[in-house]
Amino acid sequence: MAIDRMSVVCLLAAFVGAAVPPSPNEPIQFAHDIDVPEYQTMANPVCVFCSVRVEGKVTGNILVVGGDVHLAGSVEHNVIDIAGYVFGNDDSAIDDDLISVFGNVQLGSHVFVGKNLVALFGAFYAPSSVSVGGERVVEPAWVAAALLGSLLVLVLLILRLRAAYRHRRRRVRGVKGRRKKRQTLLPDKI
Numbered sequence: 001m002a003i004d005r006m007s008v009v010c011l012l013a014a015f016v017g018a019a020v021p022p023s024p025n026e027p028i029q030f031a032h033d034i035d036v037p038e039y040q041t042m043a044n045p046v047c048v049f050c051s052v053r054v055e056g057k058v059t060g061n062i063l064v065v066g067g068d069v070h071l072a073g074s075v076e077h078n079v080i081d082i083a084g085y086v087f088g089n090d091d092s093a094i095d096d097d098l099i100s101v102f103g104n105v106q107l108g109s110h111v112f113v114g115k116n117l118v119a120l121f122g123a124f125y126a127p128s129s130v131s132v133g134g135e136r137v138v139e140p141a142w143v144a145a146a147l148l149g150s151l152l153v154l155v156l157l158i159l160r161l162r163a164a165y166r167h168r169r170r171r172v173r174g175v176k177g178r179r180k181k182r183q184t185l186l187p188d189k190i
Contacts, residue, residue, distance in 0.1 A: 026060075036073065051084070054092075097134075102144070120144075 027034050028046045036042045036056040044060035045052050051068040058075045065082045072089040079086065079094050083102045088094075090108035098105070099118045107126040116134035121144035 033067075038073070 026044045027042070029048070029050050031049045033050045034042075034045045034047050034052045036045070036052070036054045036058060038055040040056040042054075042056070042058055045058065045062055047064045047067050049066040050064075051070065052062055052064055053070040054062070054073045054075065056073045058073070058077075060076065061078045061080065062069055062075055063080050064084055066084060067081075068085040068087065069079055069081050070087050070089075071079065071092045071094070074093040074095070076095050078097045078099065080097075080099045081101075081103055084100075085103050086098065086100050086105045086107075088098075088105075088107040088111040091110050092108070093112040093114075095114040097116045097118065098113050099116075100122060101118075101120045102122060104123040105117075105119045105125070106123075107130050109127050109129045111126070111130045113130070113132045114134075116137065117132045118137045120137070120139045121141050123141065124138045
């Protein structure tokens with residue numbers, strides 16, 4: 001039984017990841033939610049395919065991929081969520097940036113975002129009482145659908161043109177091949 005290189009690399013990465021235990025104050029979780037209870041502090045939670053719930057305080061960044069961020073407390077730096085939802089309860093605070101890509105953002109009243117709020121390719125719901133210190137960049141999901149649809153049409157057009165070119169090329173080769181066969185079958189002139 002042959003083992004390909006990618007399997008060996010994945011197994012090695014899994015063993016190395018399991019051998020280095022994360023700090024309890026800086027958790028890194030895979031498919032297991034992270035909770036920051038009220039009156040407690042945590043630094044830099046990272047969550048893949050799980051959610052982070054903050055009722056206390058995060059002293060660093062929050063990074064979530066494929067999960068949700070539920071914010072009822074405060075975050076000293078950035079909240080980054082990819083392919084998930086960000087819920088900000090009333091009076092919650094993010095000192096730096098809030099970045100959400102391919103997910104929805106729903107903020108309550110009087111939520112504070114210190115710098116930029118970026119919501120790309122998802123829905124954005126916020127009352128006018130939300131305070132953003134920098135820029136608001138919101139691109140709805142239909143923009144991503146339009147871009148991907150245009151890309152799909154372009155790829156299909158290229159594939160169709162390629163197939164037509166190959167078909168024509170085979171036809172031209174076939175005509176040349178028949179001419180050569182006829183010439184070899186005809187007797188030579190004397």
